[in-house]
Amino acid sequence: MLDRFSKLLFIDLETTGANLAKDGITEIGIVEVTSEGVQRWSTLVNPQVPIPPFVQQLTGIDDAMVADAPTFDRVMDELQQRLQGSLFIAHNARFDYGFLRHAYKRHGIQLRCDVLCTVKLSRKLYPLEIRHSLDALVERHALKSDTRHRALADADLLWQLWRKLEAAMPVDRMRDAIELQLAKPNLPVALESEQLDDLPDGAGVYVFYGEHDVPLYVGRASNLRQRVLAHFPAGRATYKDAQLARQVRRLEWRETAGDVGAHLQQLAMNRALRPVHETRPQEDGVWSWRLRRDAAGGATPELVHDSDIDFGTAPDLFGLYPTREKAESALRSLAEKNALCLKLTHLETVAPGKPCSGYRARRCTGACIGIETSQRHALRLEHALSGVRVEPWPYRGPAAIIETASDGRQDVHIVDNWSYLGTARAEDEIWHLLDETASRPRFDADVYRLLQRALAKGKLRVRPLAAEAQRAALQSG
Incomplete structure (x- = not known):
């Protein structure tokens, strides 16, 4: 690699936490490898925020140790000189590089480096291994260190790892694994790489715009950076992505606390923006x-449309279908699977006293001709439909569905009648969203399906809002 880069920089940071906006750097350690030899450099850094006790216990760095240490602005010039022309090598490199980029950005400096992650490198070179943490690599490759979770000691472990990999791997395989990471995406001309560098690794929704700010595509992701860059691979792109790359002029994104918020916002933005590359047709209601x-x-099924009744409150609804034809096809399939009568399910018109075609084909137990009672058939019909029962909205009014990110950030999704009203991040935003909703919203099948799956996992907290809204109205009155 020294034929391409003037130096290899094995780097590790210790920080007060994982939040770029709130946490600070406490220590920087570097092993710098050039054609002339190896140099080591480290410094404590005053993060200007308290170090949490669990971090002090992990790293051994406490508030007293950094009290008289230089702040980042006093070491950034020397650090930048070391970074110049280097290959930035770190374990979970997005973390270390992200913290440094954010620290420099606070001082108006755009940090640009070629970055290599040793986690990704290890996964590529040892695909059969499951664990690729630094502790796992220390054990696997017999790396030596007297101290863990101090910046210079961990940076030195990466230098040791590099030499072990060079000794163990064929030159071509090592080079190919590195080049794969360093390959640049084929970005649209109008998109600046600096903008894509700012993409977070968290969940969110993104929009590509074309000429005249025409919305082209709305996407969602668990990892915004990975998903957006995947549209523009370094190698051969799909026809759809190649077409998109030619049209893109601008990118916007919103970070969310999790996948549920990303999905809800994607649904809302697709309907509001109607992007060019959204191939799913707009649904004209649901059956x-x-x-x-x-x-x-007894009981018989009747096909109803959501323009006729409120699906959010009506009992005894089963299945959600975009067309009448798909609803009838689904019920017919269910009838055949469960030996239900085609006459009693209204899928077939039969003369009185005559059997349905299902009975003649031995796929009906005879409810059409009195062999099975209508009561028993009704029980079997409801049991067969139970897997697609539509649950009525369980609250008297709107509710806040609270989604929490790994760093503690919260998105409060306001939902009423299985319809998404918006997302709030502050208390006053909740009431603003409710004030903007003049009447009870229409049932939304997409939101219903999404929230049924998400709520079943038990990771979302629900806060009913009807009583609070009523109290607020009385107080304001």
């Missing part, structure tokens, strides 16, 4: 089967 029960205990 469902409603069970109509009679006095004798």
Whole structure:
């Protein structure tokens, strides 16, 4: 690599935490390798924020140790000279590089380096291994260190790892694994690489715009940076991505606390913006089967549209379908699978006293001709439909669905009648969203499906808002 870069810089940072906006750097350690030899450099850094006790215990760096240490602005010039022309090598490099980029950005400096991650390198070279943490690599490659979780000691472990890999791997394989990481995406001409460097590694939603600010595509991701860059691979792109790359002029993104918020915002933005590359047709409402029960205990399915009844409150609804044809096809499939009567499910018109075609084909137990009672058939029908039951909205009014990120950030998704009203990050934003909603929103099948899956996982917290809204109205009145 020294034929391409003037130096290899093995670097490690210790910080007060993982939040770029709130946490600070406490120590920088560098092993600098050039054609002339190896140099080591490290410094404590005053982060200008308290070091949490668990971080002090992990690193051994406490507030007293950094009290008289230089702040970042006093070491950044020397550090930048060391970074000049180097290959930046770190373990979980996005973390270390991200902290440095953010620190320099606070002082109006755009840090640009070629970055190599030893986690990714280890995964590429040892694909059968499961663990690639630094502790795992120390054990696997017999690396030696008297101290862990101090910056220079960990940087030195990376230098040791590099030499072990060079000794163990064929030159071509090592070079190819490195080049794969360093390969640059084929970015659209109008997009600046600096803008893409700012993409976070968290969840979010993004929009590509074309000429005259025409929305081209709305996407969502668990990792915004990876997903956006995946549209512009260094190698051969798909036809769709190549077409998109030619059209893109601008990129916007919003970071979210998690995947649920990203999905909700993607749904809302696709409907509001109607991007060129959104191939899914706009749904003209939704259909469902409603069970109509009679006095004798029987039940028959009736096809209903959400323009006729409120799907958010109606009981005995089963299945959500974009068209009448798909609803009938789904019920027919269910009838065949569960030996339901095509006459009693209203899928077939049969003369009184005559069997349905399902009975003649031995796929009906005879409810059409009285062999099976209508009550028993109704029970079997409801049991067969139970897997697609539509749950009514369980609250008297709107609710806040709270999604929490790994760093503690929260998104508060405001939902009413299974319809998404927006996301708030402060208390006053909640009431602003509710004030903007003049009437009860229409049931939204996409939001219903998304939230049913998400709530079943038990990771979201729900806060009913109807009583709070009523109290607020009384107080203001």
